[in-house]
Amino acid sequence: MNEMTTPQEKLTIKDFTSDQEVRWCPGCGDYAILKCMQRTLPELGATRENTVFVSGIGCSSRFPYYMDTYGFHTIHGRAPAIATGVKLAKPELDVWVITGDGDGLSIGGNHLVHAIRRDVDLNILLFNNQIYGLTKGQYSPTSVVGTKTPSTPQGSVDPTLNPIAFALGSGARFVARTVDTAQKHMPDVFKRAHAFKGASFVEILQNCIVYNDAIWEEITNKKTAPDHQLLLEHGTPMIFGAERNKGIIFNTKSFALEVVTIGENSVTEGDILVHDETSLQMARMLGDLGEKPGEPAPMGVIYASEADHSYVDAVRGQMDSEKGKRTLKDIIRGGQTWVVE
Amino acid sequence: MALEVQTLESAVVRFAGDSGDGMQLTGSQFTNSTALSGNDLATFPDFPAEIRAPVGTTFGVSAFQINFGATSIKTVGDQPDVLVAMNPAALKVNLSNLRKGGMLVLDEGSFTTRNLQKAGYADNPAEGDTLDGYQVIKLDISKMTMEAVKEFGLGNKEALRCKNMWTLGLMLWMYTRKRQPVIDWLEKKFAKKPEIANANIAALNAGHAYGETSELSAHIHQYEVEPVHAEPGIYRTVTGSQALSWGIAAGGELSGLEIMFGSYPITPASPILHTLSGMKELGIVTFQAEDEIAAICAALGASYAGALGVTSSSGPGIALKTEALGLAISTELPLVVINSQRGGPSTGLPTKTEQSDLYQAIYGRNGDAPMPVVATRSPGDCFEVAIEACRLAVKYMTPVMLLTDGFIANAAEPWKLPDLDAIEPFPASQAKTPEGDEAFNPFLRDEETLARNWGVPGVKGTEHRIGGIEKSYDTGHISYDPANHQKMTDTRFAKIDGIAGDIPDQVVDQGEDSGTLAVVGWGSTYGPIEEAVKRARADGLSVSHIHLRYLNPFPKNLENLLGGFDKILVPEMNNGQLKTVLRDKFLLDAKPFTQVSGLPFKIGDLLSAIRAEIAS
Ligand SMILES: Cc1ncc(C[n+]2csc(CCOP(=O)(O)OP(=O)(O)O)c2C)c(N)n1
Ligand code: SF4
Ligand SMILES: [Mg+2]
Numbered sequence: 001m002n003e004m005t006t007p008q009e010k011l012t013i014k015d016f017t018s019d020q021e022v023r024w025c026p027g028c029g030d031y032a033i034l035k036c037m038q039r040t041l042p043e044l045g046a047t048r049e050n051t052v053f054v055s056g057i058g059c060s061s062r063f064p065y066y067m068d069t070y071g072f073h074t075i076h077g078r079a080p081a082i083a084t085g086v087k088l089a090k091p092e093l094d095v096w097v098i099t100g101d102g103d104g105l106s107i108g109g110n111h112l113v114h115a116i117r118r119d120v121d122l123n124i125l126l127f128n129n130q131i132y133g134l135t136k137g138q139y140s141p142t143s144v145v146g147t148k149t150p151s152t153p154q155g156s157v158d159p160t161l162n163p164i165a166f167a168l169g170s171g172a173r174f175v176a177r178t179v180d181t182a183q184k185h186m187p188d189v190f191k192r193a194h195a196f197k198g199a200s201f202v203e204i205l206q207n208c209i210v211y212n213d214a215i216w217e218e219i220t221n222k223k224t225a226p227d228h229q230l231l232l233e234h235g236t237p238m239i240f241g242a243e244r245n246k247g248i249i250f251n252t253k254s255f256a257l258e259v260v261t262i263g264e265n266s267v268t269e270g271d272i273l274v275h276d277e278t279s280l281q282m283a284r285m286l287g288d289l290g291e292k293p294g295e296p297a298p299m300g301v302i303y304a305s306e307a308d309h310s311y312v313d314a315v316r317g318q319m320d321s322e323k324g325k326r327t328l329k330d331i332i333r334g335g336q337t338w339v340v341e
Numbered sequence: 342m343a344l345e346v347q348t349l350e351s352a353v354v355r356f357a358g359d360s361g362d363g364m365q366l367t368g369s370q371f372t373n374s375t376a377l378s379g380n381d382l383a384t385f386p387d388f389p390a391e392i393r394a395p396v397g398t399t400f401g402v403s404a405f406q407i408n409f410g411a412t413s414i415k416t417v418g419d420q421p422d423v424l425v426a427m428n429p430a431a432l433k434v435n436l437s438n439l440r441k442g443g444m445l446v447l448d449e450g451s452f453t454t455r456n457l458q459k460a461g462y463a464d465n466p467a468e469g470d471t472l473d474g475y476q477v478i479k480l481d482i483s484k485m486t487m488e489a490v491k492e493f494g495l496g497n498k499e500a501l502r503c504k505n506m507w508t509l510g511l512m513l514w515m516y517t518r519k520r521q522p523v524i525d526w527l528e529k530k531f532a533k534k535p536e537i538a539n540a541n542i543a544a545l546n547a548g549h550a551y552g553e554t555s556e557l558s559a560h561i562h563q564y565e566v567e568p569v570h571a572e573p574g575i576y577r578t579v580t581g582s583q584a585l586s587w588g589i590a591a592g593g594e595l596s597g598l599e600i601m602f603g604s605y606p607i608t609p610a611s612p613i614l615h616t617l618s619g620m621k622e623l624g625i626v627t628f629q630a631e632d633e634i635a636a637i638c639a640a641l642g643a644s645y646a647g648a649l650g651v652t653s654s655s656g657p658g659i660a661l662k663t664e665a666l667g668l669a670i671s672t673e674l675p676l677v678v679i680n681s682q683r684g685g686p687s688t689g690l691p692t693k694t695e696q697s698d699l700y701q702a703i704y705g706r707n708g709d710a711p712m713p714v715v716a717t718r719s720p721g722d723c724f725e726v727a728i729e730a731c732r733l734a735v736k737y738m739t740p741v742m743l744l745t746d747g748f749i750a751n752a753a754e755p756w757k758l759p760d761l762d763a764i765e766p767f768p769a770s771q772a773k774t775p776e777g778d779e780a781f782n783p784f785l786r787d788e789e790t791l792a793r794n795w796g797v798p799g800v801k802g803t804e805h806r807i808g809g810i811e812k813s814y815d816t817g818h819i820s821y822d823p824a825n826h827q828k829m830t831d832t833r834f835a836k837i838d839g840i841a842g843d844i845p846d847q848v849v850d851q852g853e854d855s856g857t858l859a860v861v862g863w864g865s866t867y868g869p870i871e872e873a874v875k876r877a878r879a880d881g882l883s884v885s886h887i888h889l890r891y892l893n894p895f896p897k898n899l900e901n902l903l904g905g906f907d908k909i910l911v912p913e914m915n916n917g918q919l920k921t922v923l924r925d926k927f928l929l930d931a932k933p934f935t936q937v938s939g940l941p942f943k944i945g946d947l948l949s950a951i952r953a954e955i956a957s
Contacts, residue, residue, distance in 0.1 A: 018806065020818065049801040054642070065806050065819065070798040072645055073808025074638070075668050081635035085642025085650065086798070088626050089601050093646065093798050111638075114631040315626065322622035328590050329761055331620060336522060337577045337758070338377050340568075 011042040018068040024059060029180035029207035030127065034066055040187040041069075044194050051094045054083040056108055058100035059134045060127035060206070077108025080115035083122050091312045094194070097124040101142040102132045105161055109141075116170040118311045119198040123190075126163055126201070129208035130215050137211030149211075164287035164302060167201040168280070174200035175283060175303040180207060181220045185231070185299065192301050197310055205297075219297055230289070232300035237272040240296050247272035248289070257285045259295055277304045346517065347562045351410025353418030354512065357435045358427030359396055360389055360403040363505035368405025369753070370509055370526060374518040375409045376578045376755050379568025382409035383868060384753045385417035385941070390692045397459035402434045411567040415868035417752070419943040423515075425508055427451060427482070429460035436466075444476045446511070448504070450483030478561065480551075482507055489547035490540040499537070503544035510548025517565050520549060572757060579756040581749035582612035584723035585679065589613075589651055590623050591724070592677070592731025595766045601626045601643030602651045603636035608691040609747035610655045610681040633658035637665040637678065644674040645807075647771060647797035649731060653679035655747075656698045657688060663706055669740040670710045670833065671809045673784075673793045675769075676740035677730045683747045684939045693939025694748035696864045697915035702742040703893050703922060709830050711837040713737070714893040716744040718867035721756040723749065726890060728764065735769045736843075737836060738792040744892070746914075748865045748941055771795045774802040781805055784817035790843075791836035838894050847896040852878060852885030855905030858955050861931070862912055863889040863919055866942055870912060873947035882955055892922070900927045910934055910954045912947055 016038040024030045041051065051069035055061035057076035064071030070093075074082050083097045097115075104112050104126045115122060131149070132138040139149045139156040142163065146155040167175050174196040178189040186204070193200035205216045218228040226242040238248040239262070250273050251258045260267045276282055283303030290297035326334075354371070358364045365386055372384050385406040394401030408418035420440040426432040428451040439445065452467050466472060467479055486507040490500045506527075513520055524542050531538035551557065593600035602625060604614040618627040626643070630636035633654050640650030652662065659680045669676045682698045684690030702714045713733050717726040723745060730743040772794050775781055781803040785794040796803035805817065813820035814828050850867075851874050862870045867888050874886040887902065889895070903909055903923070909931040911920040917933035924931055934950040936942060 020806075047801075048804050049799060052646075052798045064808075067806075068804060070804050071806035071808075072642070072672075073806065073810065075664050075809060078634060078638045078665065081630065081638035082642035082645070084635075085601060085603065085628070085639030085644075086646040087642075088628060088639065089599065089643035089646040089648040090799055110631055111635055114635065315628070319621040319624060319626060323624060325622040328587065328594060328623055331590075331623075332587055332758055332761075333575070333577075335577055336373060336377060337575050338379060339575055340379065340571045340573050340757075 011046075011048070013038045013042065015048060016041050016068050018066050020065050022066050023062065025210050027209040028059070029129065029209070030060060030063070032180045032183065033125075033127065033186070033204055033206065034063060036183055036186045037190065038067065040190045043187070044191060046094060050092065051096070052086055053096045053098055054079045054086060055098040056100070056103035057134065058103045058132070059208070060100040061098055061103060063098040077103050077106070078111060079103070080108065080111040080122070080124065084115055084118070084120050087120055087122060087312055088315060091121075091316065095122050097122050099124065099126050100133070101126065101128045101130060101140045101163070105141045105163060105166065112166075113170045116167055116172045116199045116201060119171070119173060119307055120311050121197055122199050123193045124199060124201050126203050127206040128163060128203050129206045129212055131208050131212035133208045133211055147212075162287060162291070163203045165284070168284055168287050168303065172201045172303065173198050173305050173307055174301075175287070176200070176301045177203045177205070177297070177299050179205040179216060179219055179299065182299075189300065192304065196304060197306055219299075228296055230296040230298045232275050232277070232286070232298050232302060234275055234277040234301065237269060237274050239269070239272055246296075249273055250285075257289055277301050280305065344559070344562050346565050348565045348567065350412060350566070351408065351414060352423070352516065352564065352566060353406065353408045353421045354423045354425070354516075355404055355406040355421035355435060355438075356425045356508070357402055357404040357431035358425075358505070359430065360391075360394055360401050361396060362403070362427045363502065364403045364405050364427070367505040367509045368407060370523045371512060371518070372407055372578060372753055373526070374513060374520075374522050375407065375516075376576070377522055378518055378566070380409040380411065380566050381414040381569040381571065381755060382407055382578075382753075383414050383417045385748070386751045388692055390690070395459075397428060397430055397456045399430045399434050399460055402431050404431070404435060409566060411569055413569065415871045416944060417941065419945055425512065427504065427508070429457045429462055429466070432466060433460045433462065439475065441474055442476065444478065445472060446478045446480070446508070448482035448508070449479045450481040478557070485547065485551065486544050489544050493536050493540040493543070495536065495540055500540065503541050506541045506544040507548035510545040510550075511552050514549045514552030515561070515563060517563055520545060571755070574757040576755050576757050578753045579720050580612070580751060580753045581717065581720040581723045581745055582616055582751070584720055584756065585717070585727050585745060586613050586616035586620065588724040588727025589617065589677065589731065590620055590625060591761065591764065592728045593623070593625065593649055595728065595764060596649060596731055596735045596769045597766070598647070598649040598735065598769050599624055599626065600651055601628070601640055601648045602653070603628045603630050603639040603643075604653045605630050605633045605636045605658060607633075607655045607658050609683055609750045610653050610658070610679070612750060613653045613679060613681070633661040634665060637662040637676075641665060641669050641674060641676055644669075644676050645672070645798075647795075647799070649675055649677070649735065649769075651677040651679070653681070655681050655683050655691075656685045656701065659698065659701060666712070666740055667706050667708060667710050668809045670706070670712055671811075672807045673738045673833075674740070675734035675738055677727075677734050677743060678740055679743045679745065681745050681747060681750045684937070690939045692747065694746045694865065694941065695914050695937060695939060696744070696746055696866070697918065697937065698744065699863075699892065699915065699918040699922065702744055709834070711834050712740050712742055712893070713837055713840055713891075714742045714744065715890055716864045716892055717749055718864060718888055718890070720749055720752050720754045724756075724759060729890075732767045733840060736767060736792065737790055737840060738795060739837065744864060746865050769795070771797050772800065772803045774800060782817050783807055784812055784814065786832075791832060791839060841894040841897045844891050844896055846898045847887060847889065847902055849902070850886045850888045851875065853883075854885070854902060856885055857883035857906065858908045858910060858951065859885050859887050859903060859906035860910050860912065860951060861887045861889065861903070861919070861923070863892060866912055866914060869942040869944050869947055872944045873951060876944070876948055877951045882951065884951055884955070889919075892919070895926060903927065903929055908932065908954055910950065912936075912942060912950065914942065
């Protein structure tokens with residue numbers, strides 16, 4: 001829930017930093033995400049008392065301990081369900097869910113589906129390092145086929161789960177992606193997620209330096225990034241590339257998005273598809289983009305389409321509309337009674 | 342000439358028919374009329390596991406038994422005095438249980454070759470000598486019903502559906518009960534379909550008139566059962582699920598907390614979800630989650646946010662909630678967990694009753710994870726026990742397990758309406774913004790109860806982080822210190838054990854507080870044990886009945902109390918769980934008497950066990 005309460009004093013990054021020693025491996029991508037959050041919350045006008053971080057289990061799920069807000073480090077995979085309860089009990093709270101690719105998509109996949117489907121007003125951040133960090137490096141549902149880990153010494157064979165497609169398939173109305181190193185991009189995504197009324201799902205590409213280092217290298221390396229990421233902006237053409245001459249078109253024959261080069265095969269800038277973050281069809285296609293070689297990974301807000309009512313309001317509304325109509329005494333006395341003298 | 346009306350002390354009537362015959366409705370309406378006549382009563386709805394079993398088969402038989410009387414009624418009765426069998430399958434399933442010489446009312450019209458075949462009868466039992474020794478009333482109820490509702494122009498199928506009301510009319514006549522409450526109920530239920538209401542009423546009246554005018558009255562007695570001498574007050578009938586739901590609502594009001602109820606449908610726990618979902622006007626949030634794990638997690642999340650989370654399920658669902666229960670114990674948050682026990686293991690017997698989840702409640706978690714366990718003994722008792730579960734959860738900042746069972750959930754009994762204003766409130770205490778800049782410590786404990794400091798989101802200055810990782814006794818921050826883990830484990834136990842000082846001493850339900858034999862029970866075995874002990878005592882045996890509400894911790898005086906008896910017998914509808922717990926806690930030679938048939942104990946069986954134990 002994202003209505004801002006005006007803080008009495010101007011808060012800073014320090015106010016959101018707890019006194020607990022951060023225990024991630026040196027160089028872990030989680031540090032950058034933490035800093036970014038601590039830095040962004042004051043800009044959102046968030047208050048410490050109305051902010052709650054709920055997490056499951058995993059390296060990423062240690063996150064709440066380091067925020068000087070309310071925090072609940074729960075059990076593996078269940079954070080979306082617990083956060084749903086928090087929100088149903090106190091709708092005025094700003095609730096963030098912190099989860100990992102194992103926590104949110106493996107053991108907790110069911111809860112994530114339903115929190116998203118219900119459109120509970122939560123900001124869900126999924127740290128995707130394509131690995132189980134905390135348990136020392138087993139493959140996860142997002143690991144690419146062939147990933148060698150202690151549990152897959154010959155390489156994993158399970159097809160990969162795409163978090164964006166998963167969220168959209170669950171009925172998400174806000175889906176975005178960012179990456180741990182993008183200290184400018186990430187705050188904007190957080191702000192958008194926070195402002196969105198309903199479940200906002202954000203995939204954060206995160207580096208696990210110990211067990212799955214450099215999987216996002218193409219996207220994070222300054223040299224290769226321009227050719228491998230597509231920075232989305234609503235209302236602007238989807239152009240990318242070091243020379244800004246590549247773009248996305250919709251091929252009506254293959255019924256798919258396609259990467260083209262402006263200036264080749266008589267493609268002009270006017271042919272490039274303009275990003276419309278309110279289009280579910282486009283979002284679904286963008287969700288799949290980046291899976292084939294040569295395709296860039298879309299970054300930023302892929303889909304945002306607010307519902308005209310809120311789940312929590314609807315649940316509490318059913319209660320409020322009945323409130324006071326009958327008391328417990330009335331209910332107990334209802335039905336047929338008789339008197340013994 | 343009609344025979345005179347005979348007065349009975351009590352009677353047991355069992356209605357049995359196909360699941361489509363409406364026997365549960367018939368039974369509950371007969372119950373309602375009986376309650377309004379001022380009798381004490383106990384009921385036992387006994388329905389098949391299948392929603393729509395093939396018509397006419399034995400596994401599709403649905404039955405409803407009621408025991409009612411002019412004296413206190415504690416059980417549904419071992420053997421029916423009257424069996425109403427609406428088809429051959431119902432006769433086949435239920436005949437063996439009918440009292441020898443008992444009355445049998447049969448709908449001859451349904452004893453067709455096809456139905457006999459489906460029930461597995463080679464010959465028609467209504468015609469041979471199978472039924473010798475019973476008082477048999479064969480009536481073509483189907484045909485008479487069709488005649489009675491002819492004028493309403495219903496289709497064949499719909500007309501035949503009124504058969505159960507015809508039967509009910511006859512039984513109301515036989516036991517001199519009022520028809521008007523049923524008529525009122527029909528008019529309300531079918532307010533939008535007056536022709537259906539009228540047809541049912543006509544069938545009801547026809548059944549009643551048949552009793553009065555037919556030659557039946559020449560050789561069948563009409564019976565009267567006088568009102569019971571009960572405590573003065575206003576009464577109604579209540580099922581366990583209703584009383585439990587109302588108790589939870591009362592617990593919310595008495596603690597000043599909003600109730601947030603998370604659940605996932607499962608037999609026989611669902612009626613609680615249904616009842617609470619229909620009580621939104623009291624400010625109860627209900628949430629049908631995606632599974633039992635989410636249900637308890639949402640409830641716990643609500644407790645974390647300052648409400649009182651409640652979750653309810655049956656054994657298989659409670660198993661799924663186990664990990665989250667551990668989190669509730671570790672984070673010391675209030676939570677009420679209701680287990681409507683059914684037969685197990687695994688999916689087991691969903692529609693049958695058992696009390697085999699006691700180990701699960703007391704011991705069934707990873708780690709040393711103690712929690713209070715309380716149990717209800719009857720439908721009406723659910724109200725008080727639910728309030729007590731809420732009180733303990735809030736006062737001690739702990740999840741509480743409330744054990745009830747499928748029998749209590751569905752059974753009904755007369756219930757004196759409680760005086761809500763007379764119940765002592767137990768307002769919850771939540772941390773306020775600290776003065777000065779003292780750091781908030783969520784694990785600061787109340788010296789007396791050892792309950793921790795409940796800080797809730799939304800309050801300035803009490804921001805903190807908690808989770809399932811062990812916390813420092815002194816600061817509440819994460820701690821891996823070995824000595825601290827020992828201390829926290831000890832403290833969690835001390836907190837729960839300390840509850841023994843805050844609950845009433847165990848009383849002896851019947852008999853002296855020392856003697857030869859103590860029969861110790863818990864849960865829905867209350868009625869049968871009470872009755873069996875009464876009969877044993879009437880025979881001059883030195884037996885007392887002790888029935889436990891508090892199973893963890895036990896009341897302070899229980900060990901001494903049990904020490905006053907030479908022998909201890911523990912009847913349970915499981916394989917001997919309380920017996921083991923008593924042995925564990927008190928090193929007592931408690932003897933088991935167990936039954937896991939999915940059915941309540943019979944008084945006769947218990948009586949034999951008591952005699953055998955005393956003689957041994
Ligand atoms: C019920 C349960 N099963 C297994 C575990 C062990 N476990 C802890 S974290 C984890 C995987 C975490 O992976 P991910 O969500 O990707 O988080 P990361 O550590 O990579 O941030 C597992 C399997 C657990 N804590 N609880
Ligand atoms: S194991 Fe990986 S994800 Fe976990 S803290 Fe270390 S680097 Fe980060
Ligand atoms: Mg991971």
